[in-house]
Amino acid sequence: MGTLIKQEIYKLTHKKGTWFAIGLMILVQVAFALMQHSNPKLYGLESLVNNDYLGGGIYLFIMIASAASIIAMEFQYGTIKQLLYRQYYRSQIFISKLIVLFMQLVVLQVIASLVSFMLTAIFSPNFDWMQKVGSNTFLHQYLVGILGNGLVNCLLLSVVILIATLLKTNAAAITSGFIGYFVSMAASGIILVLINKWHWLRFNPFTMLMTSSQLLTPSMSKVTLMSTPLMVSLTIGYAVLFTVIAYLSFRKRHV
Amino acid sequence: MSNLLSVQQLDIAFGKHQVLHQVSFDVAAGHIVALVGPNGAGKSTIMKAVLGLISIDHGHLTIDSHPVSMTSHEALKQVGALIEYPGIYPFLTGRQHLELFADKENREANIEQVIKALHMTDYIDHKAKLYSLGMKQKLGIAQALVDRPKLVILDEPMNGLDPEAVKQLRDYIRQLASEGTSFLISSHILSELEKLADDVLFLDQGHIIRQTSMAELVTSGGTSYHITTADDADAKSRLIALGLPVLTDDTDPEKIILLQKTPQTLNQALHTLLTANIEIVDIVKVQHDLEESFLDMVNHQQEVK
Ligand SMILES: Nc1ncnc2c1ncn2[C@@H]1O[C@H](COP(=O)(O)OP(=O)(O)OP(=O)(O)O)[C@@H](O)[C@H]1O
Ligand SMILES: [Mg+2]
Numbered sequence: 012m013g014t015l016i017k018q019e020i021y022k023l024t025h026k027k028g029t030w031f032a033i034g035l036m037i038l039v040q041v042a043f044a045l046m047q048h049s050n051p052k053l054y055g056l057e058s059l060v061n062n063d064y065l066g067g068g069i070y071l072f073i074m075i076a077s078a079a080s081i082i083a084m085e086f087q088y089g090t091i092k093q094l095l096y097r098q099y100y101r102s103q104i105f106i107s108k109l110i111v112l113f114m115q116l117v118v119l120q121v122i123a124s125l126v127s128f129m130l131t132a133i134f135s136p137n138f139d140w141m142q143k144v145g146s147n148t149f150l151h152q153y154l155v156g157i158l159g160n161g162l163v164n165c166l167l168l169s170v171v172i173l174i175a176t177l178l179k180t181n182a183a184a185i186t187s188g189f190i191g192y193f194v195s196m197a198a199s200g201i202i203l204v205l206i207n208k209w210h211w212l213r214f215n216p217f218t219m220l221m222t223s224s225q226l227l228t229p230s231m232s233k234v235t236l237m238s239t240p241l242m243v244s245l246t247i248g249y250a251v252l253f254t255v256i257a258y259l260s261f262r263k264r265h266v
Numbered sequence: 267m268s269n270l271l272s273v274q275q276l277d278i279a280f281g282k283h284q285v286l287h288q289v290s291f292d293v294a295a296g297h298i299v300a301l302v303g304p305n306g307a308g309k310s311t312i313m314k315a316v317l318g319l320i321s322i323d324h325g326h327l328t329i330d331s332h333p334v335s336m337t338s339h340e341a342l343k344q345v346g347a348l349i350e351y352p353g354i355y356p357f358l359t360g361r362q363h364l365e366l367f368a369d370k371e372n373r374e375a376n377i378e379q380v381i382k383a384l385h386m387t388d389y390i391d392h393k394a395k396l397y398s399l400g401m402k403q404k405l406g407i408a409q410a411l412v413d414r415p416k417l418v419i420l421d422e423p424m425n426g427l428d429p430e431a432v433k434q435l436r437d438y439i440r441q442l443a444s445e446g447t448s449f450l451i452s453s454h455i456l457s458e459l460e461k462l463a464d465d466v467l468f469l470d471q472g473h474i475i476r477q478t479s480m481a482e483l484v485t486s487g488g489t490s491y492h493i494t495t496a497d498d499a500d501a502k503s504r505l506i507a508l509g510l511p512v513l514t515d516d517t518d519p520e521k522i523i524l525l526q527k528t529p530q531t532l533n534q535a536l537h538t539l540l541t542a543n544i545e546i547v548d549i550v551k552v553q554h555d556l557e558e559s560f561l562d563m564v565n566h567q568q569e570v571k
Contacts, residue, residue: 021366026357090353093367093409096317098343265320 015099015107019081023111032073033119037126040064044130056138057149060131061156066123071164071192074116078168079175079184081108082261086179091266101262109172109254116164120157152227159223162246166219167191169253176257195220203234213237219246270295270417270448271316276325278311285311286472289325293417293448298439300459300480301452303469309452310350312469313419316450317347329417346415348423352406356395360386360405363394368412380408383438385431399426407435411442418442420451424458436462460484482527489526490552493535496545498522508538 023029043064047054062068082105085091094104131138140150147155170191175184199221206213213236222242225231232238237245271293278286286308293299301309314320316327318336327334332341355363364377381390384404389397394405403426410418418439424432439449439462453459459466459480466483468476490513495501498520505512511525524535532549539546 018366021362022355022358025362084355085353088353088355089351090355092314092317092319092347092349093353096319096339096342096345096347096349098339098341100337100339266314 012099012103012107015103016110019107019111020114023077023081023115028076032069032076033122036066036069036073036119036123039069040066040123040126040130044134048134056135057144060127060138060149061153063123063127064130066126067160070119070123071160071167072189073119074112074164074168075171075188075192076181076185077115078112078171079181079188081112081175082172082257083175083179083181083184086266087181095266102258105258105261112168112172116161116168120161124157155226156223159226162243162250163220163223166216166222166246166250166253167195169250169257170216173253173257173260176261199224206234206236210236214245216249218242219249222246268294270330271450272326272328273312273316274326276312276315276327277323278308278315278320279323284472286315289469289472289474291467291474291477293450295416295448296443296446297464298443298449298451298462300456300463300466301450301469302454302456302459302466303452304454306471307454307469308472309454309469310421313347313349313421313450313452316419317345317349318342319349344416345419346410346413346417347419347421348406348410349419349421351425352402352409354394354397354402354405356393359393360390360397360401360408363405363409364412367409376412376414380412383411383434383441384408385434400428400431403427404431404435411438414442415447417448417450420449422453423451424453424455432458491524491526491532491535492548492550492552493522493524493539493546494548495522495539496547500542501539501544504538504542504544505535508534510535510538 040063043054043059047056047059047064059065063070085094095101140153141148143149144152167188171184171188174187175181178184195217198217202212202215202217202221206218212218218235218237219242221231221235225235225237225239225242229239232242235242269292273292274290276286276289277284289308289312291299301312303309311320315322316329316334318334318339321336329341330344334341358366361377361381364380365373368377381387384407386401386404386408389401394402397405403423407420407423410420423435427435439451443449443464451459451463456466463480465477465479467474493501502512502520502522505522505524510531511527513523513525524531526532536546
């Protein structure tokens with residue numbers, strides 16, 4: 012298993028795209044920090060920091076592309092046979108890929124946060140991380156936001172992995188990941204209306220894309236009709252479910 | 267156990283399409299076994315089954331006496347393979363491919379050795395997306411060989427290689443075999459493996475139609491006799507009863523085509539016919555090269571082994 016994880020990391024770190032994407036993310040963060048600095052009225056500093064100077068959105072896009080290609084690329088490059096004929100179980104190969112994806116997710120978030128801290132320190136040295144937001148500090152809300160986004164991202168990525176595994180092409184998976192992301196952004200209002208009309212609809216996976224919002228604004232439970240712990244559990248549950256379906260299809264596949 | 271790989275009564279179907287029928291054979295330690303058959307015969311399918319890549323409907327596969335299946339890959343630790351076409355990560359160099367898959371043990375030495383043996387030094391540090399067809403093929407073969415596995419499975423390894431590269435590969439395979447590595451190598455061109463293999467399996471439409479040593483094939487395979495007698499049907503059944511290798515031509519089922527299996531084959535046949543008082547009208551000696559004899563084999567349904 013250790014060998015497999017090392018091999019996945021080797022592939023990931025030898026792809027130019029991996030480094031290019033990190034560079035792009037930092038560049039975007041710096042650009043937004045500069046814009047904010049030259050024209051403070053353009054964006055609210057608090058919301059910019061909360062969104063890691065837009066780094067959070069970029070890193071989700073990077074992860075969608077990465078999740079889509081980590082399995083689909085093996086089919087695309089014809090390397091899947093080399094990967095599968097060796098002494099390892101298919102489950103080990105699949106899990107090693109999940110672990111490396113998760114590591115990438117964590118590393119990207121850490122980089123985005125560090126850059127945010129630095130940019131804030133450089134351009135807004137007076138920014139008060141301990142200011143009160145509601146009954147909590149800003150820092151507390153920032154960290155809860157990271158946790159919530161991490162959860163929702165895992166759900167989104169599990170869908171991308173499922174589609175990539177079923178269709179064996181990363182293009183389809185990337186597209187559906189992006190569409191899923193934008194739909195969820197745009198459609199949360201509609202979903203809430205529908206939930207209000209048919210209560211059982213609240214359990215559909217799209218509602219779970221609002222878990223991060225509810226973590227930050229607990230009063231949202233009045234419209235999602237679910238307690239926050241239930242919503243967190245369901246988010247994790249759906250992510251696991253989609254991943255397991257992806258694994259079952261991967262395990263049976265003739266190559 | 268001297269058989270490194272053993273395949274017993276293997277049946278495989280894709281949906282309703284039965285692709286392999288009761289395929290059985292062994293690969294002895296240090297032997298080079300050729301798997302020869304036309305397109306679609308089932309060569310790659312056999313290899314995928316041996317590598318636990320597809321599920322089998324019936325049969326038993328063992329490597330070094332350990333069973334292999336889609337869910338039991340332990341024994342594949344000792345196997346290197348190239349199936350159908352090489353898988354290449356375009357963003358890695360050739361050397362990085364080898365580093366990626368090579369075991370820790372003797373990694374650098376093994377990598378250097380295979381690069382040298384296959385003459386890949388000039389381009390091994392270039393990105394693989396720049397490789398030509400033959401360069402990719404060599405890289406695929408190098409990946410199969412780099413860990414010095416006990417069993418190597420190569421599916422049409424000569425694809426895309428120039429004559430010099432073919433010779434270099436042949437020499438290296440023979441060297442490894444003499445050091446104890448076993449090989450299962452497929453091809454649809456028999457002559458490609460003529461100078462290489464110890465044993466030959468002929469596969470047609472999922473059946474093993476002949477299993478022979480290369481030496482026997484070379485002494486016999488080139489020569490056959492078309493015998494005409496006063497009573498072909500009777501003559502033929504007598505020869506078959508004796509266990510002589512008689513082929514049947516579908517367009518002329520009574521025609522007697524005798525394969526020369528050993529230098530004594532013709533003598534035995536004539537002796538049988540004369541003893542049975544069957545009048546021999548004509549004997550035509552037909553000299554094929556190996557390629558034609560392979561085509562004969564496929565085109566004629568063989569009645570007797
Ligand atoms: N995944 C699959 N699904 C359905 N049928 C398949 C599959 N793979 C192979 N076959 C069928 O199995 C038969 C044998 O295929 P196989 O690839 O083993 O032939 P081959 O001897 O390797 O041929 P070639 O010389 O062209 O490589 C063919 O009739 C093919 O159509
Ligand atoms: Mg084939």
